[in-house]
Amino acid sequence: MTRWRDVQAVLFDLDGTLLDSAPDLAHAANLLRQRRGLPPLPLQHYRPRASSGARGMLAIALDLHPGDADFETVKAEYLAAYEEVMLRSTAAFDGVAELVQALAGAGMPWGVVTNKIERFALPIAARIEPLPRAAVVIGGDTTPHPKPHPAPLLEAARRLGVPAQRCIYVGDDERDIVAGRAAGMRTVAARYGYLGLEPNVQAWGADAHIDHPVQLLNFLEMP
Template sequence: MTEHFFRGVRAVLFDLDGTLIDSAPDLGAAADGMRLTRGMSSLPLDRYRPLAGSGARGMLYAAFGMTPEHADYAALKDEFFIAYSQCLLERTRPFDQVHEMLGLLQARGMPWGVVTNKSERFTGPITKAMPLFAAASVIISGDTTPHSKPHPAPLLEAARRMSVSPIECIYVGDDERDIRAGQAAGMRTVAARYGYLGAGANVAAWGASAEVSSPLELLNLLEVP
């Protein structure tokens, strides 16, 4: 991969789940607990992990094969949210290299922030409890603006709060909607191949500006000041 691929970058924005933190074990545990209370067998984490980026929708599909069109979906989603709120940080950890990568960004004087579709009721407690996020310049949740990704509004709001132009930002995410949102916002985009990606994802077809297989690879894409 070409070094210093991006020029003129003044800020880096990241998706949260599947990009900076591995929350799949807690998300999966919440859904799996719902199966157990119904007398169903436990499923391995590998069944939940690929769909973790889709939150409740993904977890309920993995656990019960249920889609939002099902009559019981709304009730089970509320139950899932309660279950997840009780185990938010039991198993959730930053991905390997994330601490080092963010530290090196800061050493370069490069501000960074988070734009996630996770609602503030979950984003707030997680980012406040994990020291990793103390240095974040901005944290935008799925309900911070009237729209969530793939709409560009959350990314544009992050750029506004950081006082940078969207073209001066890159957005890093592990889902196609992250790349679509970044493109719609006029940002350059990076697909995080080490993340959840989604079941059967064709990452090359997303049209990201670049791809990385580990967090530290991102640094090779930035122009050294």
């Protein structure tokens, strides 16, 4: 197995990579359905689209899409509902705490780059273990462009003081891999994440794939 000996930092996507946030994202969507006299949908309907945030949840819950006349209004309603419940059930995936503990023990800084806007990303990162130990948290509105643009990843590397080409980016969506490659980083696809409705993970072009968070350590040359 290839080991990357020159890695100086590891960056992660948030939803579907570090955190299983699908239950709370789905709960907020079902609250909107309830207000409209509709029955709740089971979590498995929502889970594949959880990495798409409000856009994905509204598509499943209400068949509502960007460009629809009332999309922005309902999106604002959804985000307000989500803000009320976002810490209800969200937790780190099994193995994440072990992974970041190993990184810390090796003196390897790590951080979060997510398309979740700072309004949600920063409180979540401050309160859900082990995220308070992240060296940097970049939200979807921290820079002018969210992923798949490389700007958020490059900003994270800048704040860490690490060259982008010495970073790894780990994510569970194709846009994560696109952004990481555009930033000049090595990329790892988290196959245990949400992945989308019809994923073809092999076609994303990631440098490596993992099926459990701790497997990332296999690619790192650490003391």
